[in-house]
Amino acid sequence: MIGFILRRFVLMFFTLVVMSMLSFTVIQLPPGDLITKYIQDLETGDGSFGLSAGGAWAGGTEATIAQAEYLRAYYGMDQPYYIRYLKWISGFPKLEFGHSFLKRGTSSGQSVKVTEIIQDRLWMTMILTGVTILFTFLVSFPIGIYSAVRHNSIGDYTTTFIGFIGISVPDFLLAVVLMFIFFAYLNQPVGGLFSGEMEYKPWSFAKVLDLLQHLIIPVIVLGTSGTAGLIRVLRNNLLDELQKPYVVTAHGKGLSYWRVIMKYPVRVAVNPMISGIGSLLPSLIGGSVIVSVILNLPTIGPLLLQAVQRQDTYTGGFLILLLGLLTVIGVLISDIMLVVVDPRIRMWDTD
Incomplete structure (x- = not known):
């Protein structure tokens, strides 16, 4: 019985590792990224999507390629896929799952922790x-x-x-x-x-x-x-x-x-x-x-x-x-x- 449960736990661990890779990949399959959506919101004047880099562009200023590149660098989105994945997965033991850019009912527009x-x-x-x-x-x-x-x-x-x-x-x-x-x-x-x-x-x-x-x-x-x-x-x-x-x-x-x-x-x-x-x-x-x-x-x-x-x-x-x-x-x-x-x-x- 104990051996049966231990084997299941080992299988469970490797399954979760594969699932983490797939889940991190699937969310990025659609064309564009988070910054692309943010730039689109700026161009259309939609303020429902709060994202800012230290308050630099929190409002409806004109969207430019330079701003998009700055935001990608600021949030680490310009790094290779495997580096972003390793940073994300390394925070799991500390119950840190990265930052979310979905507004949480506040007016700050700043990112918050996923937790x-x-x-x-x-x-x-x-x-x-x-x-x-x-x-x-x-x-x-x-x-x-x-x-x-x-x-x-x-x-x-x-x-x-x-x-x-x-x-x-x-x-x-x-x-x-x-x-x-x-x-x-x-x-x-x-x-x-x-x-x-x-x-x-x-x-x-x-x-x-x-x-x-x-x-x-x-x-x-x-x-x-x-x-x-x-x-x-x-x-x-x-x-x-x-x-x-x-x-x-x-x-x-x-x-x-x-x-x-x-x-x-x-x-x-x-x-x-x-x-x-x-x-x-x-x-x-x-x-x-x-x-x-x-x-x-x-x-x-x-x-x-x-x-x-x-x-x-x-x-x-x-x-x-x-x-x-x-x-x-x-x-x-x-x-x-x-x-x-x-x-x-x-x-x-x-x-």
């Missing part, structure tokens, strides 16, 4: 993702078992029909419908993760309750498709297991019906659900961009979109790497859980 611009959004994203995963498994597990055990019943047909709807309906459409229902009929708060009077207050029991109220719509929207998919996976796998001879043998030994179901077929049928954790984490974070915009959620999805549009190398590269890291962590967690749940994997690892 400063993402820290609040990252915490809110992790809270939302954690609650959504909990919702997904708590709902899909009992419904999937019930649907398989009561195969071809009215309850099975009902859950199957609802599951198909959950998979088919786009997240953004479900978000709009739920916002209307909660606002018009239930008089519940919609949009954001906090009420206006609670957003900037220190954490308290009242603020936690306010957060939980605002989490209802995002969790349902983000968790519906994943829940419906996991229900189908668990139902189909459990149906296959229930038809195998060892289940009939266990019943023949006099064991209770539900003890047989939970002890043997379910333990095997949940393996695909556990394996799905690796893809569930990044899909919830990176795939919620449109939903986050509609619901006005302070998550990292819209920030990643903005960084890619602005070609903010360090912010975009780190967020892409973060999605890869979550995938690797999810796969590691699922591998460990599979070893714990399924003894056959432990036997193969020993061999």
Whole structure:
């Protein structure tokens, strides 16, 4: 078991190194760079993009080639790719991920550290993702078992029909419908993760309750498709297991019906659900961009979109790497859980 985990950690390290190279490269693939976008904003008079070199050109002055070259030298963008990459990656052990040029609601126009611009959004994203995963498994597990055990019943047909709807309906459409229902009929708060009077207050029991109220719509929207998919996976796998001879043998030994179901077929049928954790984490974070915009959620999805549009190398590269890291962590967690749940994997690892 320990050897299995150590091998996974070594593989995880080399995977992250490759991912860091790819993420740093991908964000620079579009033509032009951050300075190109800045020069375009100067020419069009767009002040939404704050970038300055010690206050030298913070406003709408005439853009020139000399200014662009100065800014590239000032921010180190004229250096070779590998030098910029090594400088960026060398700051990771110190939790320094470079500087972001996305404005952070200030008028200074100066760059800020990536950690400063993402820290609040990252915490809110992790809270939302954690609650959504909990919702997904708590709902899909009992419904999937019930649907398989009561195969071809009215309850099975009902859950199957609802599951198909959950998979088919786009997240953004479900978000709009739920916002209307909660606002018009239930008089519940919609949009954001906090009420206006609670957003900037220190954490308290009242603020936690306010957060939980605002989490209802995002969790349902983000968790519906994943829940419906996991229900189908668990139902189909459990149906296959229930038809195998060892289940009939266990019943023949006099064991209770539900003890047989939970002890043997379910333990095997949940393996695909556990394996799905690796893809569930990044899909919830990176795939919620449109939903986050509609619901006005302070998550990292819209920030990643903005960084890619602005070609903010360090912010975009780190967020892409973060999605890869979550995938690797999810796969590691699922591998460990599979070893714990399924003894056959432990036997193969020993061999």
